[in-house]
Amino acid sequence: MMTKSLNRRRTDGDATRERLLEAGGELFAADGYATTTAKAVAARAEVSLSLIHYYFGSREGLYQAVLIEAHRRLVDLDDLRRIAESSLSATAKLRAMIGGLVRQATRRQLGWHIHVLAKEVFAPSGHFPVLFQAEVIAKLSIVKQILSDITAIPADDPALVRCVVSVVAPCTMLLLGARGAPGPLDQTRRMPRKVVITHLHSFAIAGLGAIASEHGRRDQVPSR
Missing domain, CATH: 1.10.10.60 (Homeodomain-like)
Known part of the structure; x- marks a missing residue:
């Protein structure tokens, strides 16, 4: 009892x-x-x-x-780990990760989580360090490892940190555009999801390939 x-x-x-x-x-x-x-x-x-x-x-x-x-609602750590630990190629893992963010940004009805995070970006409250420690660090580590597997650049190399920013930033902007900002962001998020995912993935792979070549790690990053 x-x-x-x-x-x-x-x-x-x-x-x-x-x-x-x-x-x-x-x-x-x-x-x-x-x-x-x-x-x-x-x-x-x-x-x-x-x-x-x-x-x-x-x-x-x-x-x-x-x-x-x-x-957590935007990017679930367990989902990200499942992608990272799957049998997919590194480039396919990146596509899956991008796909998850695009699906969040192109929903017809957005959850409050996107608006809360957007407000924190545009008008910081000073509480972001708590979020960073609790959620972002672990997820960032997984993303860095995926990009490292693609480029063969060590995860702690500053160049790979810049790669993370370059890959994540377009997805972040798309999420911010999901709040109703007019112009290219809103136009893009209204396009077919598959088209947007393919574009962002192709753009990311091309950039990662250029950086990998610049660092002499690999002559070419596979497109798939």
Whole structure:
């Protein structure tokens, strides 16, 4: 009986924490970190204000948890590991990674996670270092290894860091364009997904091939 009661409390607690994350994510996405109050989040989640402090310690702790959850929804670490550990070639792994980001950016209805991350990019709150430590470092390591496998450039080489930026930046811009910015970004995200994925992948492979050749690592990076 005690075990069942304890499990029930844990289940209820998980559900309450999830409601607060969802409510916080929706409000931070709509109004931004600076203007969203803990009281407003609690009201939207229909829970006591004290529960924000119980589960997250503070409004700041809640926002950090929202940022981490937003990044997980954008790029799931387990999914990224499955790609990296698959039998696909390194270039096919890169295409799968790009494909995941393009699918996020071209959804008809965007989740709050994209808007929260975009707001953090355009109006930094000072909480990004927490997100970087919790989520970005591990994912970045996997991406660097995939690019290293493609180019034969060591993962700790500064040139490979620049390659990461060059490969990820177009996908990031496409995600930012998903927020409704007019012009080429919006036009691109309205194109067929396969076309966009193929273009970004081909562009990335060509650039990686040029850098690999420049470093004398490989005469040519395979296109597939």
